Amino acid sequence: MTLKTKRRRHEPPETDQVEISLFGPGIxxxxxxxxxAGEWMIVDSCRDRMSRVPVALQYxxxxxxxxxxxxxxxxVSHWHDDHIQGAADVIRxxxxxxxxxxxAVRHEEFLAMVGASPRAMMQSSGVSEMRSILxxxxxxxxxxxxxxxxxxxxxxxxxxxxxxxxxxxxxDAEVQALSPSDGACMLSWRAIADGLPELGVPKRRAVVLSxxxxxxxxxVSAGRVRALLGADLEESASPTMGWRAILASPTRPTDRAxxxxxxxxxxxxxxxxxxxxxxxxPEPHALLAPFASGGKFLPTRSDVTRLxxxxxxxxxxxxxxxxxxxxxxxxxxxxxxxVTGGTRxxxxxxxxxxRIRGRISGGSLSVHYCGSAFRATx
Amino acid sequence: MRLSQGGLPTLGRRQQQxxxxxxxxxxxxxxxxxxxxxxxxxxxxxAFKPKLATADASSxxxxxxxxxxxxAPSTHKFSLLQSWEGVVSAVSEAEFVAILRDLSxxxxxxxxxxxxxxxxxxxxxSLVALGAVFYWVxxxxxxxxxxxxxxxxxxxxxxxxxxKSDLLTAKREAQRLSRLFDTQD
Numbered sequence: 001m002t003l004k005t006k007r008r009r010h011e012p013p014e015t016d017q018v019e020i021s022l023f024g025p026g027i028x029x030x031x032x033x034x035x036x037a038g039e040w041m042i043v044d045s046c047r048d049r050m051s052r053v054p055v056a057l058q059y060x061x062x063x064x065x066x067x068x069x070x071x072x073x074x075x076v077s078h079w080h081d082d083h084i085q086g087a088a089d090v091i092r093x094x095x096x097x098x099x100x101x102x103x104a105v106r107h108e109e110f111l112a113m114v115g116a117s118p119r120a121m122m123q124s125s126g127v128s129e130m131r132s133i134l135x136x137x138x139x140x141x142x143x144x145x146x147x148x149x150x151x152x153x154x155x156x157x158x159x160x161x162x163x164x165x166x167x168x169x170x171x172d173a174e175v176q177a178l179s180p181s182d183g184a185c186m187l188s189w190r191a192i193a194d195g196l197p198e199l200g201v202p203k204r205r206a207v208v209l210s211x212x213x214x215x216x217x218x219x220v221s222a223g224r225v226r227a228l229l230g231a232d233l234e235e236s237a238s239p240t241m242g243w244r245a246i247l248a249s250p251t252r253p254t255d256r257a258x259x260x261x262x263x264x265x266x267x268x269x270x271x272x273x274x275x276x277x278x279x280x281x282p283e284p285h286a287l288l289a290p291f292a293s294g295g296k297f298l299p300t301r302s303d304v305t306r307l308x309x310x311x312x313x314x315x316x317x318x319x320x321x322x323x324x325x326x327x328x329x330x331x332x333x334x335x336x337x338x339v340t341g342g343t344r345x346x347x348x349x350x351x352x353x354x355r356i357r358g359r360i361s362g363g364s365l366s367v368h369y370c371g372s373a374f375r376a377t378x
Numbered sequence: 379m380r381l382s383q384g385g386l387p388t389l390g391r392r393q394q395q396x397x398x399x400x401x402x403x404x405x406x407x408x409x410x411x412x413x414x415x416x417x418x419x420x421x422x423x424x425a426f427k428p429k430l431a432t433a434d435a436s437s438x439x440x441x442x443x444x445x446x447x448x449x450a451p452s453t454h455k456f457s458l459l460q461s462w463e464g465v466v467s468a469v470s471e472a473e474f475v476a477i478l479r480d481l482s483x484x485x486x487x488x489x490x491x492x493x494x495x496x497x498x499x500x501x502x503x504s505l506v507a508l509g510a511v512f513y514w515v516x517x518x519x520x521x522x523x524x525x526x527x528x529x530x531x532x533x534x535x536x537x538x539x540x541x542k543s544d545l546l547t548a549k550r551e552a553q554r555l556s557r558l559f560d561t562q563d
Contacts, residue, residue: 027488049487106559108552115551116544131555138558154559199545202505203537294468295475295492325489332460335516335528340491347477348487 012063016171016360018225020259023055024289024317025372026349028082031229031261032056035173035222036360040065041073041162042094043218043229045087049348054086057093059353068095073162073175075100075155076133077231078215079126082291088132099137100161100177103154104185104214105130109192116197155216157181158251171360173222178252179233180214183240188214212264213241219253223360226255228279230263234270243272247279256281258365259356265291266299266307276310285313285365287354288376290320292347297321304376314376315367317352321345456529457518458482462489466510471495474506478514498532505534 013019019034028046035041042056051058060067071094076087091099104110117128137152153161155177162175180188188211197203215231236242243263246252258281264270266288276284286307291298297320299307307314322345327333336344352372358365369375464476473494480486498506505512512534519529 050485052485108556111552111555112548114555115553116540116548118551134555134558138555141558152558197540197545197548199542200539202539292490293477295490322490323487326486328460331518331528332516335530336460336491339497339530339532340493344478344489344491346487347490 010059010062012065013357016223017357018220018222018227018360019355019357020220020227020229020261020287021059021353021355022261022287022289022315022317023059023351023353025049025055025351026290026318026323027292027347028085029265029289029317030054030056032059033220033227035072035162035175035220036171037173038065038070039173040071041075041175041220042071042090043075044077044083044231045085045090046082047086048351054090055351056090057086067093071097073098073100075161075175075216075218076102076130076152077218078102078211079105079130080211080232081126081129082293083232084126084129084133086129088129088136091133091136098153098162099133100153100155100216101130101133102180102185102211102214102216103156103159104180104188104211105134105152106154107185107189107192109189109196112196113192155180156185157245157249161218171223173220176219176221176253178217178219178228178246178249179231179242180216181241181245183238183245184213184236184242187241212270215263217246217263219257221253221255224362225259225358225360225365226253226257227259227261228257228275229261230270231261232264232270234264234267235272243270243275247272247274252279258284258358260284260286262286262288262307264298265289266303268303268306271306273310283311283313285315285356285367286311287315287317287356289317289352292322292345295343305378308376308378313367315354315356315369316374316376317354318349318372319374322347323349454522455520457520458515459517459528461513461515464512464514466506466508466512469506469508476512481513493532497530498534502532502534505536511535511537 013034015037017034018036019032021032023030023032023046025046025048029044030046031043033041033043040060045054045056047053048055048058057067060071065071074087074091074094074097076099077083091097114127114131114134117125117131134152153159155161157177157179159177160174161177163173212232212234213236215233217231217233218229220227220229234242236244239245239248256279260280262270288299288307299320304314304320325344325346328336350371353370354373355368355370356365357368367375461481462478463481464478466474466476467490468475473492475490475492478489478491480489495503495506512532515531517529518526520526
């Protein structure tokens with residue numbers, strides 16, 4: 001007798017349901033959103049640890065969604081490695097999608113950095129993924145195609161990303177960029193220019209200082225459901241940048257969102273109490289994906305405590321702090337422990353998935369956890 | 379006698395010197411190994427032991443015939459167990475943090491670890507910088523005597539500097555990509 005096991009499939013949302021799904025395997029994040037009526041949006045990308053397939057494509061295949069037709073918008077919020085891995089594959093598969101990138105990518109300094117990436121002789125980075133994306137979009141801009149119709153849409157504060165002039169049949173839904181501000185783009189170009197390759201200087205992997213300030217924050221409005229997707233935007237002391245610039249904008253949406261993708265993995269430098277007060281409903285659903293870099297893990301315990309003081313509904317895709325590294329032979333483990341003082345951690349674990357669904361007409365939202373996802377508690 | 383493999387890289391020259399000084403090849407080789415044993419206490423393979431013992435016991439220089447298969451093994455043999463490629467993600471005076479990608483098994487998750495600066499060879503210290511790439515290997519080092527020990531080696535990649543040609547190509551690529559935005563306002 002053969003024992004056959006069947007993997008449980010996800011059920012697709014109904015036509016009048018909005019879905020916001022956040023994926024995160026420990027480092028890397030991706031939002032997959034159903035805007036109703038079988039139309040989908042993907043914000044950022046990360047790959048499944050085992051299959052190396054972009055998680056958005058894997059999930060939509062599981063839901064039996066026709067990706068080439070149904071994905072209407074892909075937003076690349078910024079070019080950090082943990083937000084962009086596999087984004088080119090997603091765009092390639094979503095044949096009819098609009099692509100929105102931070103307007104910071106248009107500047108010659110950024111393009112010079114992207115142009116230099118293939119000659120940097122380094123392993124792939126967020127910058128080289130960005131290069132693949134731009135090249136792919138360029139291929140789609142066939143002669144005679146209306147300029148900009150294949151993209152990218154240059155996202156900046158108060159730019160409408162979708163629908164791109166096309167009328168919606170069933171109900172109102174729109175996606176709007178709330179950032180980056182012009183001021184953030186200017187500063188970003190200067191920072192990029194400082195890091196550009198120079199004659200005679202040894203090559204290094206392209207590391208860009210703080211593209212978080214030019215990350216695209218997305219506002220989703222579908223029927224009566226509102227969601228604020230915070231990308232990695234940080235708070236700033238300057239009123240022309242970060243969350244302060246969004247709050248100060250006279251043209252930002254005045255509604256309040258019940259779903260909040262917490263910016264920059266819950267870190268204190270992305271926290272703005274004013275956002276919670278003025279842009280979110282009381283006790284919103286806060287979605288959080290962890291991150292590891294430079295020896296630090298986000299969110300920290302105090303970050304989670306702070307978030308829980310704002311809302312009891314904090315949902316994490318994976319535990320913060322890394323995972324046990326895969327076991328090699330005893331000799332390797334012993335030597336590795338000796339060299340690194342036991343600091344070695346796997347930064348990607350099993351994929352975690354928090355899914356929130358609600359009716360277009362409003363009412364309560366349902367939360368579902370998959371993989372390593374969990375509800376945060378004190 | 380022809381020595382075709384490593385282990386005694388200067389033998390040809392030394393043999394020539396031996397020949398010049400009137401020593402036979404065998405005399406020279408014997409002299410070589412006895413001096414190695416005196417300077418390297420751990421060089422004592424079972425193949426050489428009895429002969430070297432004879433050499434030490436005798437007051438007159440013994441005649442030892444050393445055949446090439448016994449000369450062939452290199453002084454050190456490295457057997458790779460695990461390798462990673464690392465990219466430095468944070469640096470301080472005493473240590474640095476890196477993201478590690480498994481080169482031995484590609485489907486393993488990326489790892490993060492903190493390394494003390496002491497783990498890097500002195501000449502490589504200047505290469506430790508944000509974005510620098512290095513290779514970390516762990517393996518067995520086997521000496522000619524058969525002694526085996528686990529070793530860890532961290533080598534930073536010495537990348538060439540940006541050339542005029544590199545920068546020109548990068549500029550052309552940037553110009554090509556900028557056409558994407560030509561007709562957008």
